[in-house]
Amino acid sequence: GFVTTAADPQGRRTVMELLPKDLPPHVFPVGRLDRDTEGLLLFTDDGELAHRLAHPRYRIDKEYFAHVEGMPSDSALKRMRKGIDLGDRITAPAEADIAPHPHGVEARDGRTWVRIVIHEGRKRQVRLMCAAVGHPVRSLVRTRVGEVTLAKTARGDVRHLSEREVASL
Secondary structure, X not given: OOXXXXXXXXXXXXXXXXXXXXXXXXXXXXXXXXXXXXXXOEXXXXXXXXXXXXXXXHOOOEEEEEEXXXXXXXXXXXXXXXXXXXXXXXXXOOEEEEEXXXXXXOOOOOEEEEEXXXXXXXXXXXXXXXXXXXXXXXXXXXXXXXXXXXXXXXXXXXXXXXXXXXXXX
């Protein structure tokens, strides 16, 4: 329910409200999660790092768990692995597999979890890919960016990255 931006001219709640007040100035979110997606979101004051994480040329993995309607067939998963034609573009190949629910997220009845790893991160890409193969997303969680994971981080927690994590990005 929060907008992933530092400030919103429409007055909606932003992810900046979720951060501790004692952060250095000029910290901003890297990439975006839509208002209906939860999970890992990185913040930085380093423009070069933000560019490296967001630009598809650097092939930084972004892992999602999508709770979809129905059970995707092998052919639907193969389509995602090859790239999906979304009308105006074809997505880069993705990793896509049926998966158990992600750590820290409750299992939900009657639907299937699909683990999807992309490196593009276009607007609503995972949702559009799943819909294109006939399995609309009901909930979506980003669990990893590069080597940084939610791991055992509780929902709503904020933490600083380790030096190793920053170096990996």
